[in-house]
Amino acid sequence: MIVAVASGKGGTGKTTVAASLAVSWPRAVMAVDLDVDEPNLHLFLKPQITEIETVTLEVPEVDETKCTFCRACAELCQFKAIAVMGKAILTFPEMCHGCGGCMAICPEGAIGVTTRELGVMERGTARGRVACLTGRLRIGEAMSPPLMRHVRARMTAEAELQGADILIDAPPGVSCPAMSAVADSDVIVLVTEPTPFGFYDFTLAWEAFSPLGKPMAVVVNRAGLGDGRVYDFCREHGLPVVAEIPYRRDIAEHYSKGLVLAELDEGLKEQFAGLCRTLASLAKERDHA
Ligand code: SF4
Ligand code: SF4
Numbered sequence: 001m002i003v004a005v006a007s008g009k010g011g012t013g014k015t016t017v018a019a020s021l022a023v024s025w026p027r028a029v030m031a032v033d034l035d036v037d038e039p040n041l042h043l044f045l046k047p048q049i050t051e052i053e054t055v056t057l058e059v060p061e062v063d064e065t066k067c068t069f070c071r072a073c074a075e076l077c078q079f080k081a082i083a084v085m086g087k088a089i090l091t092f093p094e095m096c097h098g099c100g101g102c103m104a105i106c107p108e109g110a111i112g113v114t115t116r117e118l119g120v121m122e123r124g125t126a127r128g129r130v131a132c133l134t135g136r137l138r139i140g141e142a143m144s145p146p147l148m149r150h151v152r153a154r155m156t157a158e159a160e161l162q163g164a165d166i167l168i169d170a171p172p173g174v175s176c177p178a179m180s181a182v183a184d185s186d187v188i189v190l191v192t193e194p195t196p197f198g199f200y201d202f203t204l205a206w207e208a209f210s211p212l213g214k215p216m217a218v219v220v221n222r223a224g225l226g227d228g229r230v231y232d233f234c235r236e237h238g239l240p241v242v243a244e245i246p247y248r249r250d251i252a253e254h255y256s257k258g259l260v261l262a263e264l265d266e267g268l269k270e271q272f273a274g275l276c277r278t279l280a281s282l283a284k285e286r287d288h289a
Pocket of ligand 2: 060099
């Protein structure tokens with residue numbers, strides 16, 4: 001079972017919810033931070049890191065002694081990552097998507113492979129039982145999808161081997177990385193707050209994720225703030241509000257210290273245990289649909 005925790009915008013409490021679900025999950029679980037631009041699930045779970053893998057992308061390296069400057073590679077590359085200028089050939093590794101097209105098409109076999117570092121994947125364990133996987137994009141790197149693909153491949157293989165469920169902390173928003181982070185999930189948890197900004201971005205997330213046809217459940221953070229539009233929208237669109245996290249000073253203080261919300265008091269502990277059960281039921285309903 002894969003649960004993706006997503007939000008229409010940053011700062012709604014998505015990672016707070018993901019961390020609380022991870023420590024409350026009743027079975028073997030892997031917590032995966034796919035917000036590779038700005039991973040912060042580890043700040044709450046504080047895993048003991050046991051493995052750091054550098055993730056690279058294969059990019060072209062041209063042997064000019066073999067090149068006839070026919071331009072076939074430059075005409076093929078949609079990303080303008082390789083260019084021929086007279087009797088010179090230029091590559092722009094930062095723009096390369098690593099599709100391998102130019103290498104395959106070169107009639108002279110002049111294009112070999114080198115690598116560009118995308119970032120790292122960290123593997124660790126929190127609370128002695130929560131497997132943690134984090135993708136961390138290199139500073140200055142713009143291309144997150146290949147790193148996300150690498151982390152997802154590892155997550156799927158390892159969770160299958162261990163019979164573990166997966167909790168994904170997705171990137172905020174509705175961009176390609178956010179869509180790709182929720183693509184494999186059985187249930188999407190949308191975390192929002194009942195403010196005008198929260199409501200607007202929540203509706204965008206609903207519009208983006210609805211066509212995937214996956215069960216969605218809503219967690220309202222900072223409940224008590226703002227107005228009732230999030231609740232009205234959920235009623236109109238048949239979206240279950242499965243948890244409300246109250247707008248309380250002690251919660252904000254706990255969060256600001258990097259502590260896990262489900263461990264603040266018995267009430268929140270029970271609330272997140274219940275949320276785990278609700279999400280498992282939603283995933284089961286989907287299996288039987
Ligand atoms: S396709 Fe090969 S031979 Fe043609 S310009 Fe590119 S590198 Fe040179
Ligand atoms: S590998 Fe693909 S994206 Fe990169 S330079 Fe070659 S054709 Fe362009």
